[in-house]
Amino acid sequence: MTKELTCICCPMGCALTAELEDGKVTNVTGNTCPRGKGYAETELTAPVRSVTTTVITQQGIPVPVKTKTPVPKDKIFDVVRAIKALPVSLPVKMGDVLLVDVCGSGSDIVAARTVENS
Amino acid sequence: MENFDIIIIGGGPAGMAAAVSAKKAGAENIVILERDKVLGGILNQCIHGGFGLHTFGEELTGPEYAERYADMVRDMDIPYELETMVLDVAPKPDGCKAVTVISPTRGVCELSAKAVVLAMGCRERPRGALGIAGFRPKGVYTAGTAQKLVNLEGVHIGREVVILGSGDIGLIMARRMTLEGAHVAAVAELMPYSSGLKRNIVQCLDDYGIPLLLSHTVIDIKGKDKLEGVVIAQVDENRVPIKETAKLYPCDTLLLSCGLIPENELTSAAGIRIDRRTNGAMVNESLETSIEGVFSCGNVLHVHDLVDFVSEESARAGENAAKYALGAKREKCESFDIETGNGVRYTVPVSISPGNADELTHIRFRVGDVYKNVSVVVKSGETELVRRKSRILVPSEMVDLLIKKDKLQGISENIKVYLEEA
Secondary structure (H helix, E strand, O other): OEEEEEOOOOOOOOEEEEEEEOOEEEEEEOOOOHHHHHHHHHHHHOOEEOOEEEEEOOOOOEEEEEEOOOEEHHHHHHHHHHHHOOOOOOOEOOOOEEEOOHHHOOOOEEEOOOEOOO | OEEEEEEEEOOOHHHHHHHHHHHHOOOOOEEEEOOOOOOOHHHHHOOOOOEOOOOOOOOEOHHHHHHHHHHHHHHOOOOEEOOOEEEEEEEOOOOOEEEEEEEOOOEEEEEEEEEEEEOOOEEEOOHHHOOOEEOOOEOEEEHHHHHHHHHHHOOOOOOEEEEEOOOHHHHHHHHHHHHOOOEEEEEEEOOOOOOOOHHHHHHHHHHHOOOEEEOEEEEEEEOOOEOOEEEEEEEOOOOOEOHHHOEEEEOOEEEEOOOEEEOOHHHHHOOOOEEOOOOEEOOEOOOEOOOOOEEEOHHHOOOOOOHHHHHHHHHHHHHHHHHHHOOOOOOOOOOEEEEEOOOEEEEEOOEEOHHHOOOEEEEEEEEOOOEEEEEEEEEEOOEEEEEEEEEEEOOOOOEEEEEEHHHHOOOOOOEEEEEEEO
16 A cells, blocks of 8 residues: 655655555655655554643633643544543643543643633 | 833743843843733744744743743743833933833833843734735634634634635644634635645644645635635736636635734834834844844744744843843944845844854845755855755745854955855
8 A cells, every 4th residue: 555645854845655564664755865764654654643722611711731742643533522521620730630641542631831710 | 210221022932032031141120011911922822832842852832832931030030011011112312212111000101221122023914914805704813813712712713714824823723723623624825835834734734634725815705794705716827816716615714824024113113224024123143223222033023933943032132132231332343234145035134243243143034935955155255154055945944044253253245145056
C-alpha cells in the first residue's frame, strides 16, 4: 500500500510517497532530506497529536486545557468530548490535572491557565 | 507629575519581555501600562500549542507562555497598571517623554518617563479594508475576534463556516471551530501560496479534511440580517476573479484571516517615522525609533510569526531602554542605512551604527515570494558581511540574520540585503 503525505519538518513541505507493508514503512520517496523519512515513519505508523480546547467551568467561564502528552490522532474527538463533559469549578491553577488517562490514552488533561473565581 | 525611568506601553509578550530585561539591566523605576484587565495580550486567547520552543525549550500553549512571563513580572516586583489606556506620547524639551493615560484609578493623567518602549502589538485587517461586495449581516468575524469569543467567552458562533485567508490564525480557527462541533467547508486564499505555516496546514486542515483553495477569494457575501452564504471564485494570475468559477457556499459564519496591521496610532501621533513596508516604526540597530529614548518591539514594530522571536527582540529593546534611562549616551559615529534588493521586502532595523552595535546585530526580514535554493547576501560596498544559503524561503517565515560586531567595524558604505541564486 502506498500513502501520500506532506512533510512538516520545514517550509519545503515535500510531497512524500511512502510504501507500507504490514503496518511498517518500507520505502519513502519525494523527501529531499533524511528528516522526511523519519516524519513519514512516525506519521504513518502511530500518528499522535496534542489536543487543546476549553472546558466551560460551573461558573460559566472557559478554562483552556491541553493533553499533557500527545494522544493517538484517531482519538482527538473522543478526547474533546471527554473534556467537554468534565465538571470543573473555579479557581483553577495552571498545571492542575483535571482528568487522568483521558480515553485510555495514557495522557492527562491539565489546565493551561490560572483562572480565579471572580 | 509622576516620573518613571521607563514606561512600557502594552502588557503582552513584547511588553512583559521588555520589562523583565529592563529590570535585569538595572532600571528600577519601571511601569507596564496595559489596557486589558489582565497581562498576556493576544496569548491568552491562543490556546493552541507551539509556543516557547526557543524561549523555554518546550512546547507551551499561549496562556501558559503568557503566565510564565506574567509570573516573572510579579516575581521581580515590576509594577503594572491594568485597564490603562495610553492616549498620547510626546517628547518634552528636557528630553523626557510625556505619556498621557486614562484609567479608572488615575482618570486622565500625564506621566513622564526617560525612556518609552512601544509594545502595543497589532490588530487584524477588518472586512471594511477588504472590499468584498454584499450587505453587513451578522456572522462575519475576523478570525481573532472569533477566537476571543470562542476561547475566552465560551460563545458558540456558528455551525457552517467558511474562512477567507490562510494566515495562521485562520488555519488555527479552522481546527478550533471543527473541535467545537462546527463544519468548516473551505479555507480560501487569494495568493497561490498560503501565508500560514506548513505545520498548521497539515495539522489544522489536512487532519480534518478541510480543503485549502489557493488562488480563490470571496466575491460576494449573501444575506442581509444574517449571513446565508458566500460566493467563492478562482482568481487569475492578476488576482482578478474568474466569473465562470464562482460557486455558492451556504454558511452562517465567515472568518477573515487577511493580515495583521501594527497598531501605531500613538507612534505616528508622536511624530515617529513609520516604515510604509511594515507599518511599524523605523528603528536603528538598538530598536530605537526616530525619537531618542523611544524604542519599539514585537508586533507593533513588524508582524512576527513566532512569539519566541517577539520575546527575544523585546528583551533587546528593554535592555537598550534601560541603558538609555540610566544615562548611557550613544557613540557619535556614522550610521549606515540598510537597503533592500532582490526578493527582500523590508528589514528591521533600517540602519546600523557600528559603534553602537551589540556583539551580535539582528537583521530580520521577510521575502516577497517563495524562493528555492537562494543565498541571502548582506554587503556593504564590496565587503560581504553575511552569506547564508537557504533551500527555501517563504513569505510566512521571518528570516533572522546575525552579524558579528567585528564584521561591521570599518564599513564605509550603506548595507544592502538581497537574495542571489545559490
